Amino acid sequence: MATFKEFRNSVKPNWCPGCGDFSIQAAIQRAAANVGLEPENLAVVSGIGCSGRISGYINAYGLHGIHGRALPIAQGVKMANRELTVIASGGDGDGFAIGMGHTVHAIRRNINITYIVMDNQIYGLTKGQTSPRSAEGFKTKSTPDGSIESTLSPLEIALSAGATFVAQSFSSDLKQLTTLIEEGMKHEGFSLINVFSPCVTFNKINTYDWFKENIVNLESIPEYDPSNRIQAMTKLMETGGMLTGLIYQDKSRKSYEDMVVGFHQEGISNQDIQISEADFSKLVAEFK
Amino acid sequence: MISQLSWKIGGQQGEGVESTDRIFSTALNRLGYYLYGYRHFSSRIKGGHTNNKIRISTKPIRAISDDLDILVAFDQESIDLNAHELRPGGVVVADAKFNPTLPEGINAKLFPVPITAIADELGTSLMKNMVASGASWALLGLPLEVFNKAVEEEFGRKGAAVVEKNVEAVRRGSEFVLELAGGPLEEFKLQPADGEQKLFMIGNDAMALGALAAGCRFMPAYPITPASEVMEYLIKKLPKFGGTVIQTEDEIAAITMAIGANFAGARSMTASAGPGLSLMMEAIGLAGMTETPVVIIDTQRGGPSTGLPTKQEQSDINAMIYGTHGEIPKIVLAPSSIEECFYDMIEAFNLAEKYQCPVIVITDLQLSLGKQSCDELDYNKIVIDRGNLVRNAPELEPNQLFKRYEFTEDGISPRILPGEKYGIHHVTGVEHDETGRPSESAVNRKKMMDKRLGKMDNIKVTNPIHVDAPHEEPDLLIVSMSSTGGTVDEARVRLEEQGLTTNHITVRLLYPFPTEQFAPYAEKAKKIIVLENNATAQLASQIKLNVGHADKIESVLKYDGNPFLPSIVYNACKELV
Numbered sequence A: 001m002a003t004f005k006e007f008r009n010s011v012k013p014n015w016c017p018g019c020g021d022f023s024i025q026a027a028i029q030r031a032a033a034n035v036g037l038e039p040e041n042l043a044v045v046s047g048i049g050c051s052g053r054i055s056g057y058i059n060a061y062g063l064h065g066i067h068g069r070a071l072p073i074a075q076g077v078k079m080a081n082r083e084l085t086v087i088a089s090g091g092d093g094d095g096f097a098i099g100m101g102h103t104v105h106a107i108r109r110n111i112n113i114t115y116i117v118m119d120n121q122i123y124g125l126t127k128g129q130t131s132p133r134s135a136e137g138f139k140t141k142s143t144p145d146g147s148i149e150s151t152l153s154p155l156e157i158a159l160s161a162g163a164t165f166v167a168q169s170f171s172s173d174l175k176q177l178t179t180l181i182e183e184g185m186k187h188e189g190f191s192l193i194n195v196f197s198p199c200v201t202f203n204k205i206n207t208y209d210w211f212k213e214n215i216v217n218l219e220s221i222p223e224y225d226p227s228n229r230i231q232a233m234t235k236l237m238e239t240g241g242m243l244t245g246l247i248y249q250d251k252s253r254k255s256y257e258d259m260v261v262g263f264h265q266e267g268i269s270n271q272d273i274q275i276s277e278a279d280f281s282k283l284v285a286e287f288k
Numbered sequence B: 001m002i003s004q005l006s007w008k009i010g011g012q013q014g015e016g017v018e019s020t021d022r023i024f025s026t027a028l029n030r031l032g033y034y035l036y037g038y039r040h041f042s043s044r045i046k047g048g049h050t051n052n053k054i055r056i057s058t059k060p061i062r063a064i065s066d067d068l069d070i071l072v073a074f075d076q077e078s079i080d081l082n083a084h085e086l087r088p089g090g091v092v093v094a095d096a097k098f099n100p101t102l103p104e105g106i107n108a109k110l111f112p113v114p115i116t117a118i119a120d121e122l123g124t125s126l127m128k129n130m131v132a133s134g135a136s137w138a139l140l141g142l143p144l145e146v147f148n149k150a151v152e153e154e155f156g157r158k159g160a161a162v163v164e165k166n167v168e169a170v171r172r173g174s175e176f177v178l179e180l181a182g183g184p185l186e187e188f189k190l191q192p193a194d195g196e197q198k199l200f201m202i203g204n205d206a207m208a209l210g211a212l213a214a215g216c217r218f219m220p221a222y223p224i225t226p227a228s229e230v231m232e233y234l235i236k237k238l239p240k241f242g243g244t245v246i247q248t249e250d251e252i253a254a255i256t257m258a259i260g261a262n263f264a265g266a267r268s269m270t271a272s273a274g275p276g277l278s279l280m281m282e283a284i285g286l287a288g289m290t291e292t293p294v295v296i297i298d299t300q301r302g303g304p305s306t307g308l309p310t311k312q313e314q315s316d317i318n319a320m321i322y323g324t325h326g327e328i329p330k331i332v333l334a335p336s337s338i339e340e341c342f343y344d345m346i347e348a349f350n351l352a353e354k355y356q357c358p359v360i361v362i363t364d365l366q367l368s369l370g371k372q373s374c375d376e377l378d379y380n381k382i383v384i385d386r387g388n389l390v391r392n393a394p395e396l397e398p399n400q401l402f403k404r405y406e407f408t409e410d411g412i413s414p415r416i417l418p419g420e421k422y423g424i425h426h427v428t429g430v431e432h433d434e435t436g437r438p439s440e441s442a443v444n445r446k447k448m449m450d451k452r453l454g455k456m457d458n459i460k461v462t463n464p465i466h467v468d469a470p471h472e473e474p475d476l477l478i479v480s481m482s483s484t485g486g487t488v489d490e491a492r493v494r495l496e497e498q499g500l501t502t503n504h505i506t507v508r509l510l511y512p513f514p515t516e517q518f519a520p521y522a523e524k525a526k527k528i529i530v531l532e533n534n535a536t537a538q539l540a541s542q543i544k545l546n547v548g549h550a551d552k553i554e555s556v557l558k559y560d561g562n563p564f565l566p567s568i569v570y571n572a573c574k575e576l577v
Helices: A021-034 A051-056 A070-080 A092-098 A100-109 A154-160 A174-186 A208-214 A229-238 A277-285 B017-031 B076-085 B115-121 B125-139 B144-158 B160-181 B203-213 B228-241 B251-263 B274-290 B317-322 B338-355 B365-369 B442-458 B484-497 B515-524 B538-546 B566-576
Strands: A042-046 A061-064 A085-091 A114-119 A165-170 A191-196 A243-249 B004-012 B034-040 B049-057 B068-073 B086-095 B108-113 B199-201 B216-221 B244-247 B267-272 B294-300 B331-333 B358-364 B372-374 B426-428 B465-468 B476-480 B502-507 B509-511 B527-532 B553-557
Touching (some): A021 A174, A042 A070, A051 B426, A070 A085, A092 A154, A100 B251, A154 A229, A174 A243, B004 B017, B076 B086, B144 B160, B203 B338, B203 B365, B216 B251, B251 B267, B274 B317, B294 B338, B317 B358, B331 B338, B338 B372, B358 B365, B476 B484, B509 B538, B527 B538
Parallel strands (some): A042 A061, A042 A085, A114 A191, A165 A191, B004 B068, B216 B244, B216 B267, B476 B527, B527 B553
Antiparallel strands (some): B004 B049, B331 B509
16 A cells, blocks of 8 residues: 555655645645555646646646646546546636636536645735735735725535535644545545645735634534534634634535446446447437 | 429428428438438527428439429518529428418419418427428328338327327328329429438537547537537437536536546547637647647537527638647548548547547538438448557656656657556646656757647548549639538539539648648649638638649638538639639
8 A cells, every 4th residue: 555655756846935735735645645545546637826736746647737727627537537536736716716617517516526725815826916815905916905806705605506525724734634635535526625825925914823813623613513504604604714624524415427327437448448330330220 | 203302491490390301301311312401590499580401312412402492481481581592483382371472573383281270270280390291292292101100200109199190290281282283293203212211410410429439438518509419419328338428617628628538548529619619729738738639529600709600601710720829739620521520530539649639620510410311331440549558557667757758759659547557647738848747948848849749740641632633634623621512513513514624622631731632633723712611711721821822722702601502603613714
């Protein structure tokens, strides 16, 4: 069985020292080992932005696609070979701005992949513009007078869209984050894990200290029941989305792959694609 | 007796025009006639004039006819809009309900048949289609039992009572019209066909079937006219073959999902029309940059923007060739017959995997939606070639990545699929080195660009052009693409009768342009006429750019939403010589 070290490679990330993304990378590597994966059976698909580089920093099959489209690419990978474990990953701009349409529909579709959003509430790679996750009044290069658009609450949207697994964590809490990623990978359906990942260079508001002060860890609420959707929504609203832990999970709904009539357990890419003469003749005859 | 005839049914969208056409042509197909259909319809669900035209022949045909022999009209508008097509002595079968009249100057016979009244008497006006098609059938003097067999097939699953009612509607319609006409019309008596039932399908069916035969098992797609039939066919069939169709949230999701699926080893494609293709361009660039195979169907319709969504055009040529930013390897194939729609999908999937690049299969609305007879499809021609796909690769050194983008002589690198133990590599749309790691090195950049684009130099495509060149030095070389080819061939018969010598090339490989194969024919022609359904002569521009001879190239352009007719081609060629 592979250890977390086998999910490492020799590429040095180009993230700034202190970036929250380092911990997320480590958590993915640990979680992959903890659930018993081999590197060749993991595919990491990422979007564009600082966080998008993550697919190149993990020893697994990696696909670094185009901005905002990590989710449809990842869903395509899973549909082609459901025997693979598929992680999609990207930043808050990737998933909640340009790719928001895909996020909502990936949630609805419930294909068995894990989506990890590295949420730093700013556009880092383009050097400091506002994000849909930026707080109102947040001053950036593109909002010099402060953002006047309301802040997006992705987890409330996820719940509304029919999510079957919603979690949130903080990059400093490696233990919780690793556990949540493991749970997400084990979940039979689409799992969304939003991770607060501070941008030490461009976001001077949502810092490590700021998160530590404002986060409400669900571990501190023993009576919290993650199977209760209404409670999940209420708690998110009460805390302004600053909750961490497993916020909601619906174990009853089957994954998309399990609901497609005739879909095999064997991945499409491992099946024989040559059509038989008998089958072909039957198909052709329907046009007579 | 005649060897071919044209029939048209017109009415309001949603009142049975489609079903009248379907049942009538299904019955004709049972007798072995060759058929070629054309649909004139609007972008709305109900209402608005619509008509379907069928050409019926004892020999293979690939073109709409100039004129019309029989017009069936559900309303006066259908007569007013279409009577001008009737040839002298043609026939109009019209619903007596609206007191039909012929426009002035139209020399045709009018047979008012109480189409709606008969249907209503039998219980539902839905049966108008049976009364109308039964009347048409009777006028042609064709055997009623064959028609009834087709009716039985259409309604059999609804029970014997329904079949009986419909057969009755057919009988009433035919009896009424025969009474008016005094029996079947002698001048429309068709020579008997060969009695062999042909395949009868639209181009989209043929492409969908071709994709399935090619091993495509996953199709993400977003509905659009005139492409949706491809996904609609495959969603019915793919689950039986272990695959599926996903209706995505948009075309960007469709293409990127297909790219992800191909990366993971499934043969996957999507299909759309101009607006969807516009949205896909960035992702097509990703496929080119990452050398990921993917097949995309573009069923051209009237552009730009929403344009004429249900009308004929061939104006995506430039967009398909040049559409993405940056420079990528890419293949653009344009089938020009119903059979080719099928076979080209097999070749498209093979080319995509062989050259590891996007392949766009481009049709036009008429080829995609016109229902027509198709030759038998040959199972033995279904050959799957997955290119340089590595299985069970040898062990790698620790920390060594598989060289997915290894520099090779022909630029084609070994491809390996996720799940392979010794194949781990990274794929990125960022410029990368042989292992797929991002690289900004100027030396690597140039080598990688040369590698990717160099693949285009060696592309081997069977029949990149179709040539019919009976003359060594013809007066005219006529060039066409997609559905226009058959129309050109009809016009050529008339041109040759007038003493003009013509050769004809249908371009099948639009990109990379088959200059070498095309040039000798261009060289020897006195004049080159390029026919295309667009306003800016996009196909002619490709010929001028790649082959030259700008001085002898003339364009005939039609961009009013309707396909070429043989007479238009004939007149244009006569004028230009």
